[in-house]
Amino acid sequence: MIPLTDNFGVLDRSATEAAHRLLGCVLERNIDGHLARVKIVETEAYDQTDVASHSYRGETTRTKTMFGPPGHLYVYFTYGMHYCCNVVTGPEGTGAAVLIRAAEPLEGSDYMARRRMREGVDISNGPAKLCHALGIDMRLAGHDLHDEPLRLIMKPQVAAQSITQTSRVGITKGINILWRFYLTGNPYVSKP
DNA sequence: AGCGGGATTTTCT
């Protein structure tokens, strides 16, 4: 049954607002007969006005998903071996997206630990670790997060007082803006 | 606990 209101509507906002709202939301991955569920605990915002963003120089083959509708998945391959995933936000056409940097396993942690060949926080305390744990690669590039096998389940907004806001990680440009958000004290945050 | 380098490929200068 189709819900009366599409709760993905909150993603049709600026990347920074959406980055707030995505904290505490759940990613549900169906893979290989397993169900893996994780809670998002760390995010970063990017948009076309931002020198650190892949969308800064406009739409390209690589970044076209970022300029598409909110609620789809922008996946990129980096450092020759890692994948990272972003949720596209709004307004559509502005090249805005939120990097999912870390998440806390809720279900299927044994399966994810096996994929990662690691245990505990090392399962998913980083953007490439999370993608490895959930089996996210270019096959899911542009995927609509309403649909199987990877769904985003929106949750109520987390209280502002439990969110820490800092500079983003791993970039050399745009370090002056505080577009990284995480759940204060959560052990799965990549770099507290 | 902290630093340095290697892996490995896409993208831009």
Place this chain on the structure above:
DNA sequence: GAAAATCCCGCTT
């Protein structure tokens, strides 16, 4: 040709 929205291993304190 070099940097990159990273991770892992090994060496040094």
